[in-house]
Amino acid sequence: MEMHQKTNYPALYTLIVVFFFWGFIAAGNNIFIPFCKEYFHLDQFQSQLIDFSFYTAYYLGALVLFAFGMLRGKDLVTSWGYKRSIIYGLIFSAIGAGAMILAVEADIYIGMLVGLFIVALGFSLQQTAANPFAILLGDPKSGDSRVNLAGGINSLGTTIGPLIVSFALFGTAAAVTDNQIKNLSMDKVVLLYTCVGLLFIGVATLFYLSKKLPEGKSVETIEKSTKALKTLIVITLLLFVCLAPVFQSYRSEDNKKINEMELVLEKREKELQTTTDFSAKGTINQEIQQLQSDKNTLKAKIENKRIMWLAGALFSVIGGLVFAYFQSKKNKEGWGAMRYPQLILGMIALFTYVGVEVAIGSNLGELLKSKQFGGLHASEIAPYISMYWGSMMIGRWAGAVSAFQLTRQKRMFLIILMPIIAFSIIMLANALAGYEVTNLYYYFICVVLQIAAFFMSKNKPVRTLLIFSLFGITALLVGLNTTGMVAIYAFLAGGLACSIMWPAIFNLSLLGLGKYTAQGSAFLVMMILGGGIIPPIQGKLADIIGIHWSYLVSLACFVYILFFAVIVKRILKKQHIDVESTVSN
Structure with missing residues (x-):
């Protein structure tokens, strides 16, 4: 009789809080960007340095871990253990929250960028350890379901983050004009990051005191690269x-x-x-x-x-x-893992994917402030930012269905039901926060289109990437050639297109790597750098040609992802790897 390892649910629930933090802070930055633009009198490029600081830290953190691992001949995270690595990452993020508080108190924009950079450095270490740690907390066969559950909670953080940060900056849902922003008090932001910093320390303490948590240590030699x-x-x-x-x-x-x-x-x-x-x-x-x-x-x-x-x-x-x-x-x-063409092209694909995911949301606030797109104040954009990042949750909740052993009928039913539940949660969260959500009712049409795309993709990674990149291209083309709510819905739908791309790109890039799989995974995580480079480029283009047409940058990213989907199938076929039988979560 086969024995199954029981899932350590208390440890898993604690770990899930870490996933929530990543989404909460990352999406909350989209509210900080238009706020800081007015508060510190910045241009669009300078406001996008929030993303630059945050996502560049992921890249540098992963690069430093890789470089030290190469020098020592063994991976730092696995030699420390997943548990200790997460604790170190949480402490680092707590230090970043402290730096953020000092910068806010002193009204120094550069100081805020430094604080966010340190927070994200901690996230980089946490993210390197958290995914394999989630698999370690139970039966390896059901590891994907725990990672998908954590990913769903991460998306919940991206939905709630903009609402909480908006409340911290503007108080209530009542409109605050952009001219009034410069006179606002930042006391609530100090309170917000005090709470976040204490939560980082609290979760680190829970991990440290838990005796039932596996250390997650291993001594693996790193392949020379x-x-x-x-x-x-x-x-x-x-x-x-x-x-x-x-x-x-x-x-x-x-x-x-x-x-x-x-x-x-x-x-x-x-x-x-x-x-x-x-x-x-x-x-x-x-x-x-x-x-x-x-x-x-x-x-x-x-x-x-x-x-x-x-x-x-x-x-x-x-x-x-x-x-x-x-x-x-x-x-x-x-060259190590870089000897495989699917990995290198996949690194570029992940770079552009993270870039477009962040760039659409980060520049959305400025777009909504223009007269053609509603002429909203910075204090009024939270529902749209929440819906954009909530679109990630809509797609990921539907994508998570495939991780479970279900009959075809149940799977089809849940692929339809989960996006509807996710959409309802986003609308409810915004309504409870006091925002007017009637303008977002008809966005459900875009959700229906995404559900259709799920059925067309047939849970195959290449097909998924082809269909969803075409979905993104179509959405951006509609957004670029229209104005008003149609264009707003189109740009928001970019989030629906992005929602399911990460696992498809990740899986296809790592196929056939064998002993270089772990190293290839580390290289792919470094490509989160795209979130630090592409949004500022779009921001600077917005300063030159206007915010609307700056979304050509986002369109170009989707075009490359489409190219990757086409070319990677040919590459893997030459290596005699059966892509069609590979399942994308």
């Missing part, structure tokens, strides 16, 4: 070389001149409104036009340089991985 490590280090250095001039340009003499011109323009426009002398009005108006022309010329010069350097940063990542792709084809020695 010196060429892969060197390539990643060069990519990192090139990123800093490309991004430094962009950051420095905000302190340049030309930028100071632009700021001075804006102050003079503001003063002259006030004079134009108050003066009654007709001839004086004409003179002031001419001066305003000249100043505006000079400012636009100077700004165009700076912005063109900034977008070129940002394009260089993007090329550093993608170009570096393409270089690895061709070099590893010539000689596989020293």
Whole structure:
């Protein structure tokens, strides 16, 4: 008689809280972005540095863990143990929450970025350990169901996060104009991060005191990948070389001149409104036009340089991985997991996937503030941000159905039911928070389209990626070519398209890697970097061509994911790997 390992439910429930944190903080950042833009007088690119700080920390944290592991010859996380690694990660995140509190108290934007960076460094360590730890807490055969359960709670965090952060910033659901934001008190933000920091410490203490938790230790030798490590280090250095001039340009003499011109323009426009002398009005108006022309010329010069350097940063990542792709084809020695083309192309796919997932949500607040999209204040966007990230929950709850052994009829029924339940929870949460949700009722049509896409995908990873990337492309094209609620629904539907992509990309990238699977997984986690690079690029493009058309960046990301879905099937077929029999969660 086969014995099944019992699931350690108390430990699993404690671990699930960690998954909730990741979603809560990440989605909550989407409310911080438009708030900080008004509060600290930032442009769209500068506001997107919240994402840059947060997601770059994931990359650097994973890279440092990999580099130290290579030097020591064994993986740090498995040598510490999953339990201790999660405790260390939680303590690190608590320190970041403390730094965030100090920065908020001092009204220093850069300090807030540092605080979020430290929080995310802790998350990087937690995420590296948490997924395999969830599998360790019970029968390995049912490990996927525990990971999917945790992922569903993570999505619940992304739904609630924007609502809680919005309440912390604006108090009630009552509209706060953008001009009033600069006078708001940040006391509730201090309280929010005090609670978050204490929760980090509390959960770390629970893990430490629990005697029944397995340590999750193992001593595994790391496969040597010196060429892969060197390539990643060069990519990192090139990123800093490309991004430094962009950051420095905000302190340049030309930028100071632009700021001075804006102050003079503001003063002259006030004079134009108050003066009654007709001839004086004409003179002031001419001066305003000249100043505006000079400012636009100077700004165009700076912005063109900034977008070129940002394009260089993007090329550093993608170009570096393409270089690895061709070099590893010539000689596989020293490349480790990067000897496999499906992994390298999958790394780019995950980079663009995280990039588009974050970029759509992070720039959504600015889009909704424009007149063509409702002219909302920063305090009114929370329901839309909540629905965008809630769209991830809608898709993931439906995707989790496949992890359970069910009859075909039950599976079909739950694939229809779970998205409806998830959509209802999102609407209810917003209604309880006091927000007007009638504008979101008809978004259910998009949910129905996603349910149809699930049935068409037939639970096969390549087919899933093809259909959902086409879903994303279609949604973005509709959004780019329309305005109003139709376009808003289309951009929100980008979340529905993204919801199921992570496991499909992850699974396809790791197929056939054998002993390099764990290392390949670590490389893929590093590609969360896309959330730190692509949103600021879209933000800077928004400063140049407008927020609406900046979504061309998001469209390009979906196009690459479609390309990956097509090419990876051919690559795996050449390696005699049966993709069709592989199940995507």
